[in-house]
Amino acid sequence: MKVISIVSQKGGVGKSTISIHLATAAVIKKKEAALIDLDPQASASKWSDSREAEYPVVISCQASRLEKVLAAAQEEKADFVVIDSAPHSESAALAAIRAADLILIPCQPSILDLRAISDTIDLVRLAQKDAIAIALLNCVPTRGTLGDEAAEAIKQYSIPIAPVKISERTAFVRCLSAGLTVMEYEPKGKASEEIWQLYKWICQQVKL
Structure with a gap:
């Protein structure tokens, strides 16, 4: 079982959107x-409630129960588990980090997000976890150089950056409102292509 934790101490960076899409991608790939x-x-969890499809299974729990929930997932022979962590909560972030095989730190290309990423990186180091922590640029404008400039700014933190950038696209907003993902809402669209690239790259990193 591989555990992917989506962690950021800052709210509004797209943790839930990324989590939902990665878990659904795994389901589509028969995991x-x-x-x-x-x-x-x-x-x-609210997205799952609005969804007609039964999968992916979404489990809402407190950080203190994460270990038991993961043990239950292991017993159920889960292949791919995504943890959507909470912002502004060191306990939730540390629990997610310690459980992870791969830690994704979403970051939008804004000065506030770029400054805040250091707090999350500090928590990863505090946890002394061997898992790889990767910065993921999210909501990148499809035009202009903001994405490249943000990637350059992240280099100061000595953390790898995912080679796939997730762009700012209306498909992400519309699909979630309908209880879907972009792969289901617009399967041949550019947003769907980016998620598949990210999922494939993550699977390569964790050898799944």
């Missing part, structure tokens, strides 16, 4: 997948 929602706002 036994689950999404664990640690965020009190329960965005992923």
